[in-house]
Amino acid sequence: MRDPAVSTVARKKEAEVAAIVKKMVIVYKNLRTYDLNNPVLQDSLNLLYRDLKQFLDVHGLLTLLVKESELFYGSAVVYSSEAKGESLAFNLYKDGIRLISFREGLPRRELMRFMIALNEARDADPYESDLVTILWEKDLSYISYRAVDIFLESEEISNLEDLANVPSPLKEIQGEQAKPECLLRELGLREKIHHPVRLHKRLSESDMKRLAREILAQDYGAILRRCSTICLELLSRDVDDETFSRVVGFLGRICDSLIREEDFLTTCNILSDLRRLYEDDSLSEQRKASITQTIEKLGEKRKLQTIDAYLEHISEHRTEEIYAYLTLLAPNAVEPLCEILAECETRRIRYLLCRAISVIAKDEPERLKPFLGDKRWFFVRNIAMILGMTGNPEAIPLLYQAVSHPEARVRREVARSIGRIGSRAGIRILKDLITDPNKMVRMAALTSMRQIASPEAREILKPMITDRSFAKLSPDEKREFLRTYGSLGGESLAFLLDIVEGSVGQFDEKTRALAVYGISMIRDPEVEKILRTLASNYDGPIRYAALEALATISP
Amino acid sequence: MSKPMNPEAMTGQKRSQLTSEVLWDTDEVALLKRAIGFLSRFHVLIKLAQTHERHNQAVQDATEALYSVFIELLSEVNQARFDLVNGSIYFNAARLAAGATGYDILEYMVKQMRSRNLGSIIFDETAEPEDLVSFAFVFARTGKDGAAPYDEILRLMALEGIAGIKISRMVSDETNELEGEIPCQPKEQARKSFISAMHLVKEAVKDGIVQGRINPRKIKRVIESIVDSILSDEHSMLALTAIRNYDEYTYHHSLNVCIYSVALANRLSLPRKILAEIGTAALFHDIGKTDIPQGILNKTGNLSEEERKILQKHTIAGVKQLTHLKKIDSTTLRSMIVAFSHHLNIDSTGYPETKRKIKPDAISRIVRIADVFDALTSARIYRTQAFSKAEALAMISERAGDELDATLCALLAEVVGIELPKPAKRTS
Incomplete structure (x- = not known):
């Protein structure tokens, strides 16, 4: 019969362990809910550590036996749960852990690492790893475990003697035997050493330190870079189509990992190399398709979301690396990038995205069409800007959609974008925008008209200048009209001179003087002479304008 | 203080x-x-x-x-x-x-x-x-x-x-009081790890790591057990490399290279996780040989130039095979690097010849030296007479500094327990 005193002590100990395990379960659950630095999680860990340390200081060791639904301390059940998914016992048990021990001296950090390992195991792909492999990698010192080795013990273990069984027919091999030189060549070594100085090196700590450091310095990013070099090396060799496609696909996966490592430069180099290969005319269609497919994969929404996460915190000097990377993506990246752009709050990043999207969408501007109908005016303005940055005349019909956008800043961006594209096809849109109720839109349209410099514009502007309503415009707008008219070429000169001289329309002296600025825009050697004449023949605003214009056109 | x-x-x-x-x-x-x-x-x-x-x-x-x-x-x-x-x-x-x-x-x-x-x-x-x-x-x-x-x-x-x-x-x-189970002694553990790893290599070669039939979790567990065995009783594990079977040279060689590589890396006091990565890379360093015709692998005489070129393709074939693996982690990538570089010398000789300048990294150099040592000390179907460990070490030491890493040569001598030969006296 059990001694009652002993039994009381044992029961007390069991109760202590049950309380510790309870706290362990709380931390286990909290890890599911909170970030590592969350105070709730940290507090629960502190409580667990305090109790566990107290127990270990007194007893030296805490060993738990793991069953499918229970944890035992000795013969007492200290934890029980039938809910398999969340059960601490089951999650230990399913991966083969049968016993787990905590030793005196356990540091808090190691306890945390153990709890994190339990959490990681819940999310681990069972095909790739399990709690045992995760715990092994954590290399814990004060927590040990015993696991059923499902792989080692499921093998039909043969005798070592069987493995070493040397088949007798070998002795009967007749004919030539390979020479040692052949083996050396096979191993990639020189057959003969010209200066046979044998190494008699004493191992030094510094040599070993150097080697160890070299290995430790080769982090994941460095390994990825080396592998990418090897894969590109393979692509430059005579490999079959199937291998080519697979290696290209693998390079795409390396790019994914490199992006997670925030190494955009190496990723750029890989993509540039792939694009160079693609441009090789001798490359088969199948190979080209594999390159396209790989680059398109990198432009998928879920992959670009990774980049979105970096964009907000990445330093300014590194934004160009991201820009360079984004510009190498395929047009399918346009849509997800636009979605990122719509949500982006940093001006610098928005501009970066606009530049990048314009490069990717250059040949397929119609991909931007759906976004022109977005409710967010600022986003539509960005899309209008991107369309202009593509420089592709095919973007002009798309811009037309936004000509009547209720927000003036969108219409102004449309006007600017048409100027950036510089195609005559945009003049018709500018004609509408020149009569826009908003002055900044009209001004932008005039600037764009100057950029396009199409003779058609003259036919649009001339009646507007001579119209009565012209007098109602502000001086700077009038000036912009007249400068634009002048910028359309030598044929504008006669009309502008008529204005200055007062022989056309009913303009006041100030407006006539503004026409001088229009003349100064004409790229003609005669213009300087005309301006000098105007400066000497007139007084007041015309003379002043002529002198000012002369100053601007002087070399 | x-x-x-x-x-x-x-x-x-x-x-x-x-x-x-x-x-x-x-x-x-x-x-x-x-x-x-x-x-x-x-x-x-x-x-x-x-x-x-x-x-x-x-x-x-x-x-x-x-x-x-x-x-x-x-x-x-x-x-x-x-x-x-x-x-x-x-x-x-x-x-x-x-x-x-x-x-x-x-x-x-x-x-x-x-x-x-x-x-x-x-x-x-x-x-x-x-x-x-x-x-x-x-x-x-x-x-x-x-x-x-x-x-x-x-x-x-x-x-x-x-x-x-x-x-x-x-x-x-x-x-250890787990349901009456008697804990494994280090020697027994080493033996178990060795046999399991042997089964794993056979599976990898026969069923193909290519088809992805081998469970990565299994690879991890087996390698971890090898690393544990080397950490707890290196001698027992190294002793197992003496087991030879001509018919199964590839499997034995792969496993031996794995054991030697982990033992060498262990002397550098590297973390266990890296030891496991090195072990895995070493175990599959020759996986590309599954693409090489058996006729060449088991030829009894000297290889012709053409045959040698085919054999040398196993480094590239190894990389190709490893691109089949679904997960890209440091183990997969290191394995790929080693499969490609384990015949490259530090003076850029060896093979494969590369257009880009690729020098072997430290792990590939470890596997290389383990590979050379085991190849020299193993008898094969086409070369029944193997070099002794001392002879092999002498041949390796002759190439230290130019082709092979000198520090690793000295370390290998320590691991296999053989003193490096004295330097040859130079005569005027």
């Missing part, structure tokens, strides 16, 4: 730094070196105690030397606590990693403590030279037979009146 090396006082971060990284220049590392120095002197004293009387001058000199190191050590910490945990010795909660010289000492101490069921030996400030020498004699007298050596040590310590030194039992004894 601060006294940080106490398991409770030491922060987790500091401990982690000491155990998971190779830090060679810090004060803590200097302290750990002194701890190894202490064990080294203690080891000398135990050896002397086995063969000499207590009043012998050599014993007294060794005691004095041990005590002087002890005083030096205790000037920095409150106590010198040595724990045996998972086959490693910890000094005040920091794992002792062997450098160029300490490996044998640590291995000896692990064996001695394990055989005596000792989990910890704690030397505190009150320990006198008399305590040290008495303890060494008690230590030397116990552990030879299997009868409760721990209890015997306790009894003898009490009898000798040893103060200032405390011991505790190996806790893993308690964890």
